[in-house]
Amino acid sequence: MKVTVVGSGYVGTTTALVLASLGHQVIGYDIDAGKVERLNNGELPFTEPGLDQMLRDLLGSGRMTFTSDSRSAVTESEVLMISVGTPSMPNGGADLKYLRQVLDTIAAHINEPKIIVTKSTVPIGTNRWMKERLSEIIDMQTYPVEVVSNPEFLREGEALYDSLHPSRTVIGGENESAMDKVKGLYASLQTTYVVCNYETAEMIKYASNGFLAAKISFINEMARLADRVGADIRGVAQGMGLDPRISPHHLYAGIGYGGSCFPKDVDELLYFGTQQGTELELLRQVKRINDSQIAWFADKMQSVLPLEGKRIAVLGVAFKENTDDQRESPGIKMIEQLLHRGVQEIRVVDPTVESVEHIHWSKGIDRKMLSRVNVVTEASEAVAGAHAVVLATPWPQFSSYPWEAWASIAETAYFFDGRNYLDPAEMRSKGWHFTGIARGETT
Ligand SMILES: NC(=O)C1=CN([C@@H]2O[C@H](COP(=O)(O)OP(=O)(O)OC[C@H]3O[C@@H](n4cnc5c(N)ncnc54)[C@H](O)[C@@H]3O)[C@@H](O)[C@H]2O)C=CC1
Numbered sequence: 001m002k003v004t005v006v007g008s009g010y011v012g013t014t015t016a017l018v019l020a021s022l023g024h025q026v027i028g029y030d031i032d033a034g035k036v037e038r039l040n041n042g043e044l045p046f047t048e049p050g051l052d053q054m055l056r057d058l059l060g061s062g063r064m065t066f067t068s069d070s071r072s073a074v075t076e077s078e079v080l081m082i083s084v085g086t087p088s089m090p091n092g093g094a095d096l097k098y099l100r101q102v103l104d105t106i107a108a109h110i111n112e113p114k115i116i117v118t119k120s121t122v123p124i125g126t127n128r129w130m131k132e133r134l135s136e137i138i139d140m141q142t143y144p145v146e147v148v149s150n151p152e153f154l155r156e157g158e159a160l161y162d163s164l165h166p167s168r169t170v171i172g173g174e175n176e177s178a179m180d181k182v183k184g185l186y187a188s189l190q191t192t193y194v195v196c197n198y199e200t201a202e203m204i205k206y207a208s209n210g211f212l213a214a215k216i217s218f219i220n221e222m223a224r225l226a227d228r229v230g231a232d233i234r235g236v237a238q239g240m241g242l243d244p245r246i247s248p249h250h251l252y253a254g255i256g257y258g259g260s261c262f263p264k265d266v267d268e269l270l271y272f273g274t275q276q277g278t279e280l281e282l283l284r285q286v287k288r289i290n291d292s293q294i295a296w297f298a299d300k301m302q303s304v305l306p307l308e309g310k311r312i313a314v315l316g317v318a319f320k321e322n323t324d325d326q327r328e329s330p331g332i333k334m335i336e337q338l339l340h341r342g343v344q345e346i347r348v349v350d351p352t353v354e355s356v357e358h359i360h361w362s363k364g365i366d367r368k369m370l371s372r373v374n375v376v377t378e379a380s381e382a383v384a385g386a387h388a389v390v391l392a393t394p395w396p397q398f399s400s401y402p403w404e405a406w407a408s409i410a411e412t413a414y415f416f417d418g419r420n421y422l423d424p425a426e427m428r429s430k431g432w433h434f435t436g437i438a439r440g441e442t443t
């Protein structure tokens with residue numbers, strides 16, 4: 001099939017490449033001409049394992065091209081798959097401005113009947129609204145347009161695996177033949193289809209992210225209690241997770257969830273619930289717990305080592321490992337928390353970050369405070385002379401550093417593991433005064 005994927009971000013690029021690898025003729029369209037140029041040169045504009053090689057292979061195959069020309073993007077494909085961003089507005093609701101732009105672009109260039117597939121995460125009611133909106137701006141008698149909801153469930157850092165091995169494929173809509181066509185896109189993948197109406201499809205996406213966020217806040221709340229009583233939260237999660245009704249996934253305690261989706265999608269659900277007169281009280285607590293998790297851990301650090309005037313190494317800026325995405329990153333919030341607590345100097349290391357300017361700080365941050373932050377390229381530089389090390393992102397390389405040797409280059413060897421990533425006993429045997437998130441010791 002001929003498919004244009006609109007939006008060449010994390011989801012759009014992954015989806016475009018996967019569809020091309022399945023044999024479809026794919027155009028990736030983005031308004032950002034610079035991004036398009038890089039992609040056409042075989043350069044991935046973000047970090048995602050396995051995708052750069054796939055990009056180069058597929059560009060050579062002739063089945064994958066990228067363009068910033070809206071006309072050819074619309075006219076050359078029968079299926080137009082939308083994967084533009086839907087960021088939060090200040091009131092928590094999802095901002096659909098990019099989606100509206102795309103609908104206008106389609107209306108401006110439409111040349112034949114089309115199937116519009118919504119892959120972006122959009123508020124409940126959006127696909128139905130899109131259909132209405134398109135019928136206002138397009139002559140539907142001449143160019144019938146169908147809208148199909150097909151939300152995405154991939155994780156960053158695992159995007160390729162998740163796209164090639166989907167846990168399920170949700171197809172929401174009203175027109176059977178259009179829905180069958182969308183199913184046909186994935187015919188060569190092993191997947192379970194959930195065929196439903198628009199609202200069900202949209203809600204499956206939000207409820208899934210809300211539930212996963214709830215699992216994380218639940219285990220983080222349990223960690224606060226475990227920390228008081230000397231229980232090891234990793235053991236608690238392991239013991240819980242053996243029950244298949246609970247499952248061990250997304251049950252890792254840490255400094256909270258970040259990223260471009262859980263915080264934004266929880267906010268949209270809360271906003272939508274209020275609008276509908278249905279307060280989502282459980283989800284409100286999920287957000288509260290997440291919003292206070294970094295301060296909780298910083299309090300714990302403070303009880304071990306007074307932070308004021310100290311030099312601290314922070315390992316990790318990306319919101320999780322194997323990505324360069326910094327949106328709502330707990331690592332950045334941790335650095336800002338430490339600055340507010342009077343830390344004298346912070347040396348930051350992350351394989352995807354080169355300079356302080358390259359870090360997406362919170363909007364309200366006092367820029368003067370940032371003079372206390374330095375980005376270094378070698379972790380040893382960050383650790384040398386530091387009073388403490390904080391692990392904020394579990395990048396795999398952080399576990400293989402020579403921690404034993406580094407205990408003696410630190411000014412004082414305090415290690416705070418915000419992701420419960422390293423083994424406490426091993427780190428202690430290597431000379432570190434180790435504190436994790438509820439690792440079986442009382443505070
Ligand atoms: N990042 C993720 O892991 C996942 C994201 N999603 C959802 O997928 C959607 C996209 O997310 P990301 O890929 O992370 O966003 P992103 O911000 O990485 O990419 C969005 C792209 O859309 C482009 N764009 C904006 N307006 C456009 C227009 N009018 N025409 C053409 N291109 C336009 C931007 O230039 C950008 O390259 C969001 O709704 C998100 O919630 C869903 C599942 C996973």
Ligand SMILES: O=C(O)[C@H]1O[C@H](OP(=O)(O)OP(=O)(O)OC[C@H]2O[C@@H](n3ccc(=O)[nH]c3=O)[C@H](O)[C@@H]2O)[C@H](O)[C@@H](O)[C@@H]1O
Binds near residue numbers: 249
């Ligand atoms: O809608 C989306 O965009 C995506 O959001 C998440 O994917 P992602 O944000 O890429 O990454 P996750 O692995 O879910 O991690 C999210 C955050 O939670 C944290 N986390 C994750 C798991 C866990 O057990 N504990 C925990 O603190 C991670 O460190 C990270 O900060 C979902 O897992 C995807 O299914 C979904 O498609």
